[in-house]
Amino acid sequence: MQASNGIPQQVTVVSVHEEVPGVKTFTVAYDDGSSFSYRAGQFITLVFNHTGTEERRSYSISSLPDNPKRLSFTVKRVANGICSRWLTDIVKVGDKLFTTGISGFFCIPDSPDEYKQVIFFGAGIGITPMIPMIQWLLKNRPDAFVTLIYSNRTQPETAFYEQLTLLLRQYPGRLSIEFLYSTSFNLLRARLNKSLTTTLLNEYLRVPASETLFYVCGPTNYMRMVTYALTEYGIDKSRIKKEIFNKDNVGFKASKPDDTDTHTVTISVGNRVFTFATTYPDTILSAAKKNGLSMPYSCETGLCGSCAAICTSGKMWHAHNEVLTDSDLREGRILTCTATPIDGDVSIVI
Ligand SMILES: Cc1cc2nc3c(=O)[nH]c(=O)nc-3n(C[C@H](O)[C@H](O)[C@H](O)COP(=O)(O)OP(=O)(O)OC[C@H]3O[C@@H](n4cnc5c(N)ncnc54)[C@H](O)[C@@H]3O)c2cc1C
Ligand code: FES
Structure with a gap:
């Protein structure tokens, strides 16, 4: 699974194909010929700035990973949608898009x-x-x-x-x-x-x-x-x-963690290490953003998995999780957008 450091990378649209009215497939490539690395079922997260405010949206990859130089995703126009309308109405071949990377757990198991x-x-x-x-x-x-x-x-x-x-x-x-x-x-x-x-x-x-x-x-x-x-x-x-594509109707836990004290978070991103304090209701992601850290994320509601990380020490409480299975959680996987440290300090690897 391709990791992402959350810093947007530029890709160019090399083809646009209308599948059926209101649904278009966009194929993108890196300008320097770099490869995409992904598994069937994963999604790409795009970063938009066309409204003057940063928006992030995820789109499932509709191409096979066989040709790593090209990646396609398919978008349905949502009538009042900020990003899907811009993509399907405006974006054409040669335009630049920005992505923070590929993630997702909706894949076929290896075994x-x-x-x-x-x-x-x-x-x-x-x-x-x-x-x-x-x-x-x-x-x-x-x-x-x-x-x-x-x-x-x-x-x-x-x-x-x-x-x-x-x-x-x-x-x-x-x-x-x-x-x-x-x-x-x-x-x-x-x-x-x-x-x-x-x-x-x-x-x-x-x-x-x-x-x-x-x-x-x-x-x-x-x-x-x-x-x-x-x-x-x-x-x-x-x-x-x-x-889950649409965050409407996603129910959040009404409860809050038993421990709402301030804890220290140590995050390793590549070979860089950052440390900051966080207190509930801040999540790892919201606290990291407040500290100026660039992190991978998209939905911010625990349903896409683009913010997944590994907790190497300490305990986490999730306000919502539609992505990680019980075995993922046992292995220490967390969703930084809904996870809050409990019962002490934590260390995380992105
Ligand atoms: C993991 C993941 C994979 C996804 N893959 C795809 C994909 O392959 N193709 C694709 O077209 N979309 C996909 N989506 C949905 C996509 O990320 C956007 O949410 C969608 O394009 C709407 O964004 P928008 O900015 O146009 O609408 P917004 O401006 O965010 O929302 C406008 C209105 O539309 C409603 N709305 C938002 N999303 C949807 C939706 N999906 N259906 C109906 N109403 C909606 C909102 O409630 C709101 O009222 C995926 C989402 C996730 C989390
Ligand atoms: S950003 Fe989507 S699950 Fe965290």
């Missing part, structure tokens, strides 16, 4: 022993991180079955439709796709609901659910429903991986 089938539940623009993961699995994991349940309003609004139908022809027997359209006259196969999710699981599960991984990405209510349906079906939550 092929962990799964024999992968089922993706994507809705709308939630398809973007799945496109490279599906291609990567088909190319690199010949023993794994791949299934996509893909919801859209209509077929002409379905991004990557041609690419996916081509893959279906290339990998018969290994890839299955259920295209669902909420405007369909066949109400039994239209908007995804709990009962249809159960029907589709019965239809598409080729191996025991305990050998299957599930990836979910789409609007908040869609993700809630699919997660609920999967858990009701008996799928262990450790097998359900989610990527």
Whole structure:
């Protein structure tokens, strides 16, 4: 996984392609020919200044890591969105963009022993991180079955439709796709609901659910429903991986840490070490910013993972975490945007 020191790097837009109305894929390259290093499923964080105030937004990478000189991401225009409108309405080939790097945990595990089938539940623009993961699995994991349940309003609004139908022809027997359209006259196969999710699981599960991984990405209510349906079906939550695009409706803990005293934070970034004090409600990230440190981050709400770091000593309390698993936390991973030190001083490596 590519680490980032939070300092924006310049890239140039080398192509812009309209997938479907309102959705464009941008391909970027470094001017000096440097390579991008990423895994299928990760995202790039862009830094915008077109409004006069710095804004950061993350976009899932829609290209395969095979060509490291080029990276593509796909953006859906949000009607009143500050950055997606600027990208889709204004940005053209030759324009410069700024990125603080690549991160994300919504990836296929390294060990092929962990799964024999992968089922993706994507809705709308939630398809973007799945496109490279599906291609990567088909190319690199010949023993794994791949299934996509893909919801859209209509077929002409379905991004990557041609690419996916081509893959279906290339990998018969290994890839299955259920295209669902909420405007369909066949109400039994239209908007995804709990009962249809159960029907589709019965239809598409080729191996025991305990050998299957599930990836979910789409609007908040869609993700809630699919997660609920999967858990009701008996799928262990450790097998359900989610990527949340929209920070609206993200619930924060109402509680606060038992310890709200001031503690010292020591952060190692590359070969430089910084030390500062922090007190709740400041997080590691907000305290670092107050101390003038440049750190990697994007959503600042514990849902993207671009601020992930390792806590090498001391204890942390997270106000919110949608990204790190229990095993990540046991290994000392933290989200600096929502983590506060408790019970003493802490050391962190970025
Ligand atoms: C890990 C991660 C990966 C992402 N990958 C992609 C991607 O591949 N493609 C993509 O298009 N977006 C992606 N996003 C969302 C993206 O980062 C922006 O949030 C989105 O482009 C809206 O930004 P904006 O500045 O245009 O809107 P803002 O100015 O931030 O928001 C404007 C209004 O739109 C609402 N809104 C914000 N985001 C969304 C959304 N996603 N859908 C509907 N309404 C929204 C807000 O609540 C607000 O009311 C991703 C987000 C994360 C955290
Ligand atoms: S900045 Fe997104 S999880 Fe911390």
